[in-house]
């Protein structure tokens with residue numbers, strides 16, 4: 280026990296709250312395999328008659344390719360932890376988060392979670408034709424808030440997103456936003472509610488410095504509210520700033536799992552050697 | 554390096570050391586991710602999102618014509634133009650109207666009411682695939698989407714019914730107490746449509762080919778639903794069972810009921826047998842059946 284506390288205080292950047300002494304698991308990933316099934320070209324559109332014959336014969340297109348994206352990973356995340364996920368492109372980070380969110384069924388193994396994990400992806404769109412304002416209201420309502428709660432949180436969300444800093448953008452349709460602005464608003468909406476498990480997949484990478492600082496702050500708060508945060512990022516400094524634990528994925532396998540400083544160091548050495 | 558930390562993790566997880574992941578999950582009440590809730594729990598969640606459903610429907614209504622210059626005027630123009638086209642073809646060119654009194658309101662009622670159900674099918678089929686971003690970004694019971702679309706179409710139908718009311722009055726038909734019957738007819742049809750939209754939403758989420766086939770199915774259905782002509786003039790010549798089958802068509806039932814409530818010139822005797830019972834039965838079977846059917850695949854929407 281003593282050992283652990285000492286290590287945490289040495290290793291953790293800027294003192295994010297230490298892991299709670301009582302470890303309560305929120306996400307358990309048990310030997311999870313994820314296989315994508317890709318139907319070859321010709322599966323999409325087609326004439327009505329070919330569509331009909333395909334439905335009637337219940338036959339899938341012949342060219343079926345399987346992509347074994349995650350090949351048996353296991354870990355347990357606890358309350359109050361911020362877990363970083365790193366690894367090169369295509370190593371399975373996004374896939375892992377989608378599976379934890381219940382959006383991809385494991386081909387083998389299992390994922391256990393507490394409550395409903397919320398996944399904030401880089402291309403998660405809300406309703407692009409609607410104004411930012413309506414997106415805030417609808418997003419909050421969809422997360423299960425009441426009108427009273429939305430009214431209470433509305434100004435905070437807009438302020439936090441900083442969308443209105445450069446003029447009245449909140450009353451424009453979301454499709455007119457830059458990618459960074461869209462990401463900021465989405466994060467502001469998702470983070471307005473405390474989640475048991477919040478997973479952020481590169482959603483902050485398009486934000487500017489000021490917003491990144493603010494969201495790192497918010498992630499720390501969410502952790503204090505006894506949630507678990509997963510963060511995928513290709514920015515090692517963001518990972519260092521926000522995460523107390525990091526998992527390094529490579530080729531769908533866990534290469535390292537431990538305190539951020541060590542794992543990121545290992546990862547940097549590996550990247551530099553290549 | 555990492556072995557040190559595995560060691561550390563093992564030390565801390567002491568009380569739970571010997572447990573398998575499944576046992577650990579059970580001990581802390583964790584459940585398999587993305588598992589579908591029970592029907593009662595699901596219904597509670599949908600009810601909790603009633604504000605979302607209402608707000609989403611209204612938001613859709615607002616943006617529908619926002620990119621066109623005339624804007625909301627299209628809300629009224631679209632049904633009017635539709636009716637005008639069918640009038641041109643079926644009355645002026647084909648003379649289908651023979652023997653039907655007050656053909657214009659008769660036709661318009663058919664067109665507007667059928668369009669309500671048609672929209673439920675078409676938008677229901679795409680309600681999941683067109684909203685994957687939203688589905689993947691936020692957690693909510695997915696049935697909220699097809700239901701919100703149905704509410705949105707009901708709002709549009711109410712605008713059309715306003716237009717229709719004017720058409721009926723202009724044709725010289727009186728306002729009667731029967732107009733009040735519109736309310737139960739609309740409620741029953743909306744329930745049926747919501748169920749149908751949910752049914753189609755599940756089909757459309759799985760089978761992308763469905764979206765291409767739907768226009769053909771819809772057109773066939775429309776011709777069988779007595780939108781342009783009086784079906785009882787055809788059923789009289791058919792054997793009894795065939796006539797009964799044609800008259801059991803829910804779209805036909807809701808159209809005939811709406812005509813009966815709006816138009817003084819449509820007598821109760823022209824309605825199919827047991828028409829109110831049929832209308833209610835379709836609402837219950839369609840609404841509940843579609844809901845359960847949709848719920849059965851709840852965990853699979855958004856996967857891919």
Ligand SMILES: Nc1ncnc2c1ncn2[C@@H]1O[C@H](COP(=O)(O)OP(=O)(O)OP(=O)(O)O)[C@@H](O)[C@H]1O
Nearest residue numbers: 315317346348367368369370371372373374375857
């Ligand atoms: N929809 C899909 N269909 C088929 N294969 C996929 C799909 N999505 C991802 N993959 C494959 O799964 C593997 C892991 O992809 P994933 O998106 O999880 O990587 P990642 O770690 O998030 O990469 P990045 O850093 O680029 O975001 C890759 O080999 C990729 O080709």
Ligand SMILES: [Mg+2]
Nearest residue numbers: 372373374480
């Ligand atoms: Mg990714």
